[in-house]
Amino acid sequence: MTTDPLPRETSIEASGHRSVAAGIIGTAITGDVIQLPTEVLNAARDVEAPPGTSNLAPDGLCLGREDELAWLRRALTGSRGTAITQAPTVHGLGGIGKSTLALHYAHRYRSDYVLIWWITADSPVRIEQSLAGLALRLFPAWAGKASEQERTAWAMAWLQWHPGWLLIFDNVEDPRDLAPYSGALNSGHHLATSRRATGWPRPTPTRALGTPPPDEAAKLLCAYAVDSTTPTARQLLDAHVLAAQLGYLPLALEQAGAYLLQNPTVSIDAYRRGLAAKLDKAADGIDAERTIARIWTQTFRTLIERNPLAVTVLCTLGWLAPDSIPLTLLDVPGTDPDDLAEALGTLSAYSMISIAPDGASVSVHRLVQAVLRHNATGRPPAGRREAEHALTRALQTSPKANAEAQREWDRLMPHLIALAVSSPPGNESDKARSLYITAAWHLDEQGHAMRAVPLYEAVLAWSEHFVGSSHPTTLGVQNKLAIAYRKAGDLAQAIPLCETVLSLRERILGDTHPDTLASRNELALSYQNAGDLERAILLFETALAQKERILGGTHVDSLTLRGNLATAYIELGDYTRAIPLMESVLAQPEQVLGETHPVMLTGRNNLSRAYLELGDYTRAIPLLESVLAQREQVLGETHPTTLTSRNNLATAYQDAGDLERAIPLMEAVLAQLEQDLADTHPDTLVTRNNLATAYLDAGDLERGIPLMEAVLAQCEQALGETHPQTLTARHNLATAYQKLKNHTQAICLFETALAQQEQVLGNTHHATLSSRDGLAMAYLSAGDFERAVPLYETVLAQYEQVLGDTHPRTLTCRHNLAAAYFGEDDLERAIPLFETALAQHKRIFGDAHPHTEVIRGLLNSARKAESDLME
Structure with missing residues (x-):
């Protein structure tokens, strides 16, 4: 049973409806929150870097780049040497000399830094691995026995404690991968190189690097x-x-x-x-590839004559990830180690590869790899079978066998994914396919859906080629890929694929086959994630009726579907159907599933979400705390589902007014999502939106409003103008403008959001009511009582009908309507309404609650005004 987090909506006052980011986030989370022992954290504070500490390669030739070097120096030290959190970025074509320029800068100004650390930054995993290496350099006694994640956490702590360092993020593939580091590390300098010219956050200084004169x-x-x-x-x-x-x-x-x-x-x-x-053998490639192809052709012929093994090794390297290729992968049984060393030395001498200083791994330029793959001949292409065999030899043990096997799979995963991504049509072997399937399942179990996508795509290509597009095996892979797309937030790919699989399974397997029912459930989840609740609920109801008829009401699949349907009802605002349905899932005897079964944990999580929607914090928060504790125990501290529970609990704390506990939890969750997911992934956007509302609730407008503006722009671009999440972001920004007394902008945004919500979600959806409430408050704040009063009267009647007489949003609306009456000098209606609101607030929140105090003050003011009129 899975649910996805909902965007949160800010209320007009501190109390009010906020949707909760609930459900299992099926995403790749590599930046885990690691609890390090106190003595280890103290070492991060106390350990000093020896003079000249770095992992830099020797300085290379960098002629004709003085202007670029001067620009880098200004970009990094222009603020009187203060830290630069947005890394100055040099971008340009592969092979243009970006890394050489960064390396030369580092060597030229080496004496100005206490430490310089080179980070391979083509993926979040590589960044973490490079940071883990920093811990090994500075604190080897502990780091040699620690996990990679612990070493990374220690390195981050060290960088936060110590100023005056330089981090070089080399070959950044996605600018969003730097967000966790540019935000958290502000005691030194950051520098980045990339082939990406666009997508850098403002105000990142960027410079295009062209060819030298x-x-x-x-x-x-x-x-x-x-x-x-x-x-x-x-x-x-x-x-x-x-x-x-x-x-x-x-x-x-x-x-x-x-x-x-x-x-x-x-x-x-x-x-x-x-x-x-020479013939231009890469005529279809980019100019750089054509140039390298001509050079490579001549060099390759010489290598064939001098060292044929070097050619084999080079062709093998062409199909792996470009960086940190372990020499153990190249150690083919029967090959003399001295011969391999000589072959690698020859390749290094011809600048075809670079050998790591420790001699344990090699790297090859991406452009050289592109040419190698493009020019590879034969079936399979030259070097590909060797790369497959190398990974097959290294990964003979299942990742489930033991911790050492799991670490080896994790270490070689980038090379396995590179092999899958570069798979030529019809050339994949059964061994490679088997590796891809195992790797994809392993990543799925870890919650790393984004990384599993290329593996499933490669398996699907094989299956379609060899067994056909409508074979059950192919349909099974398509279904897995669709799930991975959905969990990765790529609904544009997920929904059409789900629809295709369901249609084929209905035709081939029948309407009630278990696989058909599973596809129906998956398509419903995708519709739900896309905000299309009408189609999602219809599919859930159909699939649930079929499951219960075939398997019975207590089968785990039936319970899962029942929970999924309940979460859709919650998103629709239909709590009268949602809560009993969720309670029926949890009412199953313990021997059916067990207290810590994922279905039961998710059910409790989502029931607490419904309680929050109804303002019942006394039942919601303990339930969320219990679910989080059980998920930490069963799944571990850093599992994506545990992360979701932590986010949900933070949201509940915020709803209850406990911002001191809410904001740090939200910030931690957002940092992890930004590190591993796309910046516009729905889960990232939801969490960023939640944090922005928390900042606003805490009165921190300087952080809250820019964050909300960014969220709205990202939602509009990634999800569309009328996606429910976009509408919520627009509502929240309107609320922020209102708090700034910018009534014109607030009213304009509220009116836009309300019109779209009425069209998309319906007249009485909780989000529609919230925007109508917000627009009324905007009118009230602007002194437009003529429009505020009738709108508040409409909203209050709807709240009482939909949410009940004592829901927090109903209470807030009631005292706001009283304030509107007061603004119109209609004391005859204002004072009784204030009195009712005050009594209800005292009973529900207590006599000392801030909202109670606000209403008491308004009531006293109204009574004084009445007294003044009578005198």
């Missing part, structure tokens, strides 16, 4: 190619011509120079003439 490119080529500090005039002239032919691309210059240095009998001109005669 022709003269500098020629000098750079000579520096690589000529075994002399001063090239001859002829060499420099030939270098000019060759550099132009290579498009002045630094990587191409480096590789051509490496070839010439290794072959001193070949002149620059002879190399150029030979290069020009």
Whole structure:
């Protein structure tokens, strides 16, 4: 039974309706909250970095980049050397020299930093692995025995304690991956390189890196190619011509120079003439690929003659992830270790690979990989079978076997995913497919749906090719992929795939086959996530009736569907149907499922959500605390479902006015989601929206309003103008503007949100009522009592009918209507309504509650006004 978190809606006063982020977040969470022992945390504070600490490679040639280096220096130290939380970013084409520039900057200003740490940043996992390496460097006695996640947490703590460091995030694939670090680490400098020119958050300083000027490119080529500090005039002239032919691309210059240095009998001109005669084997690629393809062709022929094993190794590397490829993967049985070492040395000499300082792993440039894959021939393409065999040998033990096997699967997962992503049509072997399936299931169990998607896609391609698109095996894979898409927040892919699978299963297997019912449930969940509750509920009701008829009312599948239907009713605001349905799930005898079965835990979680919607905090909060404790015990501290429970509890604390406990919990959850999910993933947006409302409730408008504005813009872009989550974000921003006394903007947003909610959600949906309530308050705040009073009277009548006479939103609306009467000087209606509201608040919230005090003050003011009139 799964549910997805709902956006929260701010109330006009501190009390009021807020939707709760409830349900299982089926997403990849790698940035876990790790509880480190006190002595370990103290070490993060007390351990000092030895002078000159870094993991930098040796400085490379960086000619013709003085302007770019000066820009970097200004970007990093322009604020009198203070920390730069938005990393200045150098972006450009692969092979353009971004990493070389960053490395040269680090070496040039090395003495200005207490520590410089190079971070491979093409994925959240790689960033964490690099940070874990920092812990090993600074605190080896403890870190050598700690898990990678613990080492990462320690490194983050160390960076927070100590100022004056430089972090270089190299080859950032997604700018959003830096958010957890730019936000949390503000005691040093950040610098990033990326092929991405767009998508960087404001006010990130960015600089496009182009090719060096022709003269500098020629000098750079000579520096690589000529075994002399001063090239001859002829060499420099030939270098000019060759550099132009290579498009002045630094990587191409480096590789051509490496070839010439290794072959001193070949002149620059002879190399150029030979290069020009080559066929352009990557004609369909980007310009950089075409350039590298020509260089690679000539280098490859030389490698075949000198060291055939080097060619095999290089082709194998072409299909793996580009960074941190363990040498153990390349150690083929029967191969002499000395021969492998020689092959790697040859590849390094030709600049085809780089060997890590510890000699345990190698890396290959992504552009070289692109050319290797493009030019690979045969079936399977050259090197691919070797890469498959290498991973098969390394992953013979199931990840469930023991902790060591799980760590090995986690360590090699990037290479397995790279193999899946690069899978040529019809070339996948059964062994590779088996690895993909095991890896996908392993990631699913960990909650890492986003990372499982390419694995399922590769398995699906194999299945469609070999057994057909309508085979039960293919349909099963499609269903798994659809679930992964949904959990990853990609509903545009999930819904059509779910519809296709359901249609095929209905036709092939029949309307009541278990697989058909499972597909119907999955499609309903996808509709629900997309905000299409009408279709979701219809499907849930149909599937539930069929399940109960076939399997009985107490079967786990029936209970799961019953819980899913109940959560849809909650989202619809239909608590009269939701609560009894959820209570019927929880009423099952313990021997049916057990107290800590996921269905029971999720059921209690969602029942507490319904209690919150009804303002019953005394039952909701203890239930949420109990669910969180049980999930921490059963699933672990960092499981995505545990994370959801933590977020739900934070929301409940906020609803109850306990912001001191609510805000830190929300901030922790959001940091984890931002680290691993897309910045516009629905779960991330919901949590960011919840945190913004908490900031507003705490009176922190400086943080709350910009965050709300960002959430609305992201919702509009990612989900659409009329998605329920977008409507909630628009409502919340209107509330924020109102608190700033910006009545014009508030009224405009409320009117827009209300019109859209009436159209999309209906006249009495809780979100529609909330916006109508908000618009009335905006009128009231602007002194427009003529429009405020009739709107409040309408809203109060609807609240009393839908939510009941003592719901917090009803109570708030009642005293706001009294305030509107007071504003119109209608004391005859205002005072009795204030008296009713005060009595109800005292009974429900207590005599000292802030809301009770507010109403008491208004009532006293109204009575005084009445007394003044009588005098």
